[in-house]
Amino acid sequence: MRRPGEPPHRDLAELIITTLFIAVLALVFIVPFLWMAFSSLKAPADLFLVPMRWLPSVPQWHNYVKVFSQFPFFLDFRNTMFLVVVNIIGAVLSNTLIAYGFTRIEWKGREALFYVVLATLILPFQVIMIPLFILFHNFHWIGTFLPLTVPGFFGNAFFIFLLRQFYMSIPNELSYAAKMDGASEFLIYRRVILPLSAPAITTVIIFSFLKTWNDFIGPLIFLTDNKLYTLSLGAQQIMHSLDPKWDMLLTLGVIMTLPVLVIFFLLQKYFIQGIAMSGIKG
Amino acid sequence: MIESRKNLRNGLLFISPWIIGFLVFVAYPIFSSLYYSLTQYNVIDPPKFRGLRNYVELVTTDRVFATSLLNTLYMVVFGTIIITGATLAIAIVLNNTQIRGLSIFRIIFFIPTLIPLVILCILWVWMLQPQTGLINTFLSYVGIKGPGWLADPRLAKPAFIMMFLWTSGGTVIIYLAGLQDIPQSLYEVASIDGANFFQRTFRITIPLMSPVILFNVITYIIGIFQSFAESFIITSGGPNQSTLFYSLYLYQNAFQYFKMGLASAMGWILLIIALVLIWILLGAEKRFGYRQ
Numbered sequence: 001m002r003r004p005g006e007p008p009h010r011d012l013a014e015l016i017i018t019t020l021f022i023a024v025l026a027l028v029f030i031v032p033f034l035w036m037a038f039s040s041l042k043a044p045a046d047l048f049l050v051p052m053r054w055l056p057s058v059p060q061w062h063n064y065v066k067v068f069s070q071f072p073f074f075l076d077f078r079n080t081m082f083l084v085v086v087n088i089i090g091a092v093l094s095n096t097l098i099a100y101g102f103t104r105i106e107w108k109g110r111e112a113l114f115y116v117v118l119a120t121l122i123l124p125f126q127v128i129m130i131p132l133f134i135l136f137h138n139f140h141w142i143g144t145f146l147p148l149t150v151p152g153f154f155g156n157a158f159f160i161f162l163l164r165q166f167y168m169s170i171p172n173e174l175s176y177a178a179k180m181d182g183a184s185e186f187l188i189y190r191r192v193i194l195p196l197s198a199p200a201i202t203t204v205i206i207f208s209f210l211k212t213w214n215d216f217i218g219p220l221i222f223l224t225d226n227k228l229y230t231l232s233l234g235a236q237q238i239m240h241s242l243d244p245k246w247d248m249l250l251t252l253g254v255i256m257t258l259p260v261l262v263i264f265f266l267l268q269k270y271f272i273q274g275i276a277m278s279g280i281k282g
Numbered sequence: 283m284i285e286s287r288k289n290l291r292n293g294l295l296f297i298s299p300w301i302i303g304f305l306v307f308v309a310y311p312i313f314s315s316l317y318y319s320l321t322q323y324n325v326i327d328p329p330k331f332r333g334l335r336n337y338v339e340l341v342t343t344d345r346v347f348a349t350s351l352l353n354t355l356y357m358v359v360f361g362t363i364i365i366t367g368a369t370l371a372i373a374i375v376l377n378n379t380q381i382r383g384l385s386i387f388r389i390i391f392f393i394p395t396l397i398p399l400v401i402l403c404i405l406w407v408w409m410l411q412p413q414t415g416l417i418n419t420f421l422s423y424v425g426i427k428g429p430g431w432l433a434d435p436r437l438a439k440p441a442f443i444m445m446f447l448w449t450s451g452g453t454v455i456i457y458l459a460g461l462q463d464i465p466q467s468l469y470e471v472a473s474i475d476g477a478n479f480f481q482r483t484f485r486i487t488i489p490l491m492s493p494v495i496l497f498n499v500i501t502y503i504i505g506i507f508q509s510f511a512e513s514f515i516i517t518s519g520g521p522n523q524s525t526l527f528y529s530l531y532l533y534q535n536a537f538q539y540f541k542m543g544l545a546s547a548m549g550w551i552l553l554i555i556a557l558v559l560i561w562i563l564l565g566a567e568k569r570f571g572y573r574q
Contacts, residue, residue, distance in 0.1 A: 014478075014479050015378075015380055015381070018375045018378060018381065018479075019381050019382075021375060022372070022375045022376065022381065022387055023387075025372065025391075026387050026390045026391065029390055029391055029393070029394060029448065030390045030393065031416070032394070032405065032409055032416055032448070033393055033394060033397075035409075035416050036405050039408070047414065048413075048414055049414065050413045050414060051419065051422065052413075052414045052415070052416070052419045094299040094300070094303075097296050097297075097299060098296065098297045098299055098300040100296050101292070101293045101294070101295070101296025101297035102293075102296075102297060105289050105292050105293040105296065106286075106289055106293075107286070107289045107290040107292075107293035107294070108286070108290060110293060113297070116304070117300065120304070120308055122500075122504060122556065122560065123308065123312075123553075124504060124507060124508045124549075124552055124553065124556060125508060126507075126508060126510075126529050126532050126533075126548075126549050126552055127311075127312060127315060127549040127550065127552060127553045128307070128308060128311035128312060128315060128549075129536070129549070130311075130315060130318060130536050130542050130545055130546050130549060131310070131311035131312075131314040131315045131318065131546070132307065132311050133536070133537075134314075134318070134325065134542070135306075135310070135311065135314075137325060151303060151307050153299065153303075154299045154300065154302055154303025154304075154306070154307065155297075155299050155300035155303050155304075160300065185292045185296070189296075213398060214398045214399050214400075216399050216400050216511045216515075217510055217511060217533075221537065231398075232398060232399065232400040232401075233400075235400045235401065235404065236400050236403075236515055239400075239403075239404055239407070239515065240515075246408065249404050250404075250405075250408065252401070253397070253401040253404055253405060256398050256400075256401050257396060257397050257398065257401060260396045260397075260398065261393075261396055264392075264393075264396055268389075272392075272455060275452050275455045275456065276455055276456060276458075276459035278452075278456065
């Protein structure tokens with residue numbers, strides 16, 4: 001497309017340069033990802049060939065079977081899924097309520113407290129990590145799932161922010177009408193706001209899943225019994241063992257990335273919304 | 283009057299999970315961390331009060347603390363410049379709707395961020411292998427003999443910056459969202475006046491984007507100070523302590539040497555550094571940033 005008052009060749013040159021730039025860069029970004037997928041099908045001997053070969057000489061599909069037997073995959077998977085499900089339930093239950101209190105009811109001091117919520121967004125975990133460890137140690141929670149599940153039921157600043165943005169877009173008239181009919185705040189929350197908030201709740205579920213699925217430092221600090229290990233912690237243990245089995249690690253890498261990819265492609269809209277939202281507050 | 287009392291009660295009731303969570307899992311830890319930072323504490327024996335000596339020790343005699351701080355500052359300075367420049371450039375180009383296959387490009391840049399953190403670290407150890415790694419294989423195609431990235435103290439940090447850049451797709455998305463808020467008419471007027479791509483970028487896009495850039499820079503710097511898993515898994519701080527970053531040393535003090543008091547002091551220094559950085563950046567934004 002040519003802009004008025006401009007010779008056509010200049011736009012074209014710009015377009016070619018920028019397209020070329022972005023295409024090369026995109027290639028650089030995607031290749032490591034594909035390479036991981038190819039490598040997950042290589043035999044151990046293939047992995048160490050010099051010079052490196054892109055494709056496996058014979059695709060070792062049974063790498064994917066082996067990973068289930070050689071590594072306590074099912075145990076770690078079950079533990080991870082347990083944490084994921086409990087954290088999602090906690091996140092939806094607590095944050096939908098909290099955000100309601102911060103948007104749909106007018107009360108003195110609301111805005112001031114919301115600034116406190118936002119301030120906790122930038123608090124580095126390392127500042128509170130040690131007292132939390134000591135606290136959970138005194139509760140005798142270390143080595144159980146409790147440190148990784150209980151806090152999830154008490155709100156999360158990012159999720160509160162996200163839901164608040166969404167709740168603010170719901171017209172107040174809906175609440176007034178329900179109040180006229182004598183509905184309590186809780187009834188309005190359950191019957192009016194929650195059903196309308198499905199898109200925002202979907203975003204919360206996705207990010208809660210990602211947070212728990214990817215978490216490393218939490219399980220590393222709070223879990224001591226390898227029967228409770230998560231996939232992330234299990235993978236790190238293999239990597240730091242005396243004989244890190246690279247074929248297995250890369251296979252495991254693909255298996256752990258796959259659910260995230262599937263969710264991304266199915267629910268891309270909510271995914272991108274959540275990421276873009278995290279920038280709005282800036 | 284009664285209505286507002288009722289609203290206050292209901293509002294507090296609804297946010298009560300957050301109030302409890304904030305008091306138990308945030309406020310209490312922050313203040314007890316301040317107390318622990320003034321003690322010597324190994325979790326088993328009761329804490330022994332020692333005043334400001336943890337802080338004095340860290341700043342004056344602990345060489346490793348200085349090393350970890352300098353390593354982190356290296357990542358802050360060079361990482362911010364490289365990653366901000368690259369992600370902004372990608373977003374600006376992607377925002378040009380004339381390019382074909384735009385939605386595919388957007389997805390491609392975002393895909394690396396979907397890889398779970400631990401897997402990302404494992405993948406990069408493998409990518410950076412001197413003989414069989416992907417990066418040195420590429421270098422060999424253009425006739426360069428690739429180095430042992432993670433064996434060379436001068437190259438380990440640049441390798442980490444490469445990895446962080448690879449997973450900056452989220453930043454690109456945030457920039458894109460900001461770019462879409464810039465009125466198209468501004469560009470049209472500039473084009474009619476004969477402004478080229480670079481003039482439009484530096485005179486319109488970047489000044490208007492400064493709040494978003496500021497947000498991403500703050501997020502990145504705080505992320506760098508908190509980044510732990512990467513160096514813990516990939517290098518354990520090596521070679522020669524060149525990737526011993528702030529949070530890794532804090533973790534080592536706390537959970538490997540059980541110096542909880544010293545580690546808490548590091549936590550508080552981290553908090554102060556983060557607050558000062560935000561304050562400086564917000565000040566810079568106020569002074570030089572674009573005004574409506």
